[in-house]
Amino acid sequence: MALLQALRRLGQVAPVATLQDWPGLIEAYRRWLPVSAATPVITLREGATPLIPAPVISERVGRGVKVFLKYDGLNPTGSFKDRGMTMAISKAKEAGSEAVICASTGNTSAAAAAYARRGGMRAFVLIPDGYVAQGKLAQALLYGAEVLAVKGNFDRALAIVREVADTYPVTLVNSLNPYRLQGQKTAAFEVVDALGDAPDWLCIPVGNAGNISAYWMGFNEYREAGHSRTLPRMMGFQAAGAAPLVLGHTVEQPDTIATAIRIGNPVNRENALKAKAESNGDFMAVTDAEIIDAYKFLGSGEGVFCEPASAASVAGLLKRRDEVPAGATVVCVLTGNGLKDPTTAIEHNDSHFHTGIDPDLATVARVMGF
Numbered sequence: 001m002a003l004l005q006a007l008r009r010l011g012q013v014a015p016v017a018t019l020q021d022w023p024g025l026i027e028a029y030r031r032w033l034p035v036s037a038a039t040p041v042i043t044l045r046e047g048a049t050p051l052i053p054a055p056v057i058s059e060r061v062g063r064g065v066k067v068f069l070k071y072d073g074l075n076p077t078g079s080f081k082d083r084g085m086t087m088a089i090s091k092a093k094e095a096g097s098e099a100v101i102c103a104s105t106g107n108t109s110a111a112a113a114a115y116a117r118r119g120g121m122r123a124f125v126l127i128p129d130g131y132v133a134q135g136k137l138a139q140a141l142l143y144g145a146e147v148l149a150v151k152g153n154f155d156r157a158l159a160i161v162r163e164v165a166d167t168y169p170v171t172l173v174n175s176l177n178p179y180r181l182q183g184q185k186t187a188a189f190e191v192v193d194a195l196g197d198a199p200d201w202l203c204i205p206v207g208n209a210g211n212i213s214a215y216w217m218g219f220n221e222y223r224e225a226g227h228s229r230t231l232p233r234m235m236g237f238q239a240a241g242a243a244p245l246v247l248g249h250t251v252e253q254p255d256t257i258a259t260a261i262r263i264g265n266p267v268n269r270e271n272a273l274k275a276k277a278e279s280n281g282d283f284m285a286v287t288d289a290e291i292i293d294a295y296k297f298l299g300s301g302e303g304v305f306c307e308p309a310s311a312a313s314v315a316g317l318l319k320r321r322d323e324v325p326a327g328a329t330v331v332c333v334l335t336g337n338g339l340k341d342p343t344t345a346i347e348h349n350d351s352h353f354h355t356g357i358d359p360d361l362a363t364v365a366r367v368m369g370f
């Protein structure tokens with residue numbers, strides 16, 4: 001860094017931003033967020049995730065459509081939840097809270113644990129027993145959360161957590177906490193900052209419906225401030241076995257391979273319906289088979305490893321590709337990193353995995369086809 005700075009002073013190196021210059025999203029977008037000088041900023045330098053061009057998916061959609069992937073799996077704990085959690089935990093700390101609690105399908109628990117511990121607070125997380133991807137459970141444990149695996153689904157766990165937070169001195173950090181959505185709206189700012197305007201479509205997986213609500217808030221705030229001319233159509237995709245917003249009613253027994261969005265009763269339902277109506281958007285279900293196809297295609301076609309729930313955005317785009325206007329710009333949000341769920345990757349891929357290979361040149365060359 002010192003060398004780089006010296007070269008810059010001498011005019012030898014262009015003053016491009018380096019990742020080390022990025023202060024985290026609260027500092028970067030401070031004037032858009034409900035923080036003050038009194039807020040202790042608890043950050044792991046989240047945000048500033050790449051908007052990756054997706055030439056192979058663009059080709060599949062055709063007609064000159066340009067597809068980009070907002071790869072939020074590159075946040076510090078590997079999902080978009082870090083955006084909301086830096087805000088929720090900073091505000092909890094400001095209010096003097098000593099403990100936080102959340103229900104989670106995995107990613108929220110990982111982010112809550114990391115940020116709470118960094119802020120010197122206790123983190124209690126309730127997860128549906130047996131339905132959380134291995135990497136996420138590993139994270140919550142390693143970050144030092146107190147993990148309660150409950151014999152019920154996410155919706156049940158969230159109902160309990162709400163009661164706990166109403167009764168005991170612990171701060172709720174699920175997306176019912178308004179600071180979560182405030183932090184998450186910065187992803188929309190980053191998309192507009194990168195493209196120079198809003199995309200025509202935003203394709204996004206929907207579970208508890210906080211993220212789609214946060215993006216819509218962000219796009220609107222940026223447009224009102226003159227940072228973009230347009231607003232995107234908000235296209236929300238749910239797993240077919242957990243699609244309450246598509247069906248128009250709560251799903252009692254949600255079921256999908258995309259465990260992150262295995263949710264039957266989304267708490268941000270009203271905000272999501274508003275985003276859909278105001279943006280002329282739509283909600284649609286994608287099957288587990290379509291999710292897995294998109295998941296594999298993202299990996300082997302684009303070199304991008306996301307978790308299954310994230311691939312719902314691309315599965316949805318491919319399903320609706322004939323409706324995308326020619327030449328349009330589309331952003332698919334990839335909410336979580338593929339490394340969160342190694343089990344699904346190992347069980348669902350089209351690669352050749354040769355095992356038990358004798359350790360000699362002749363065997364290796366023969367298996368390679370030479």
Ligand code: F0G
Nearest residue numbers: 104105107108207208209210211335336
């Ligand atoms: N993608 C991933 C990877 C998620 O973890 C989630 C939600 C979503 C999409 C859906 O976002 O709920 O704002 O509509 N995960 C929550 C959790 C429920 O507990 O980690 P949403």
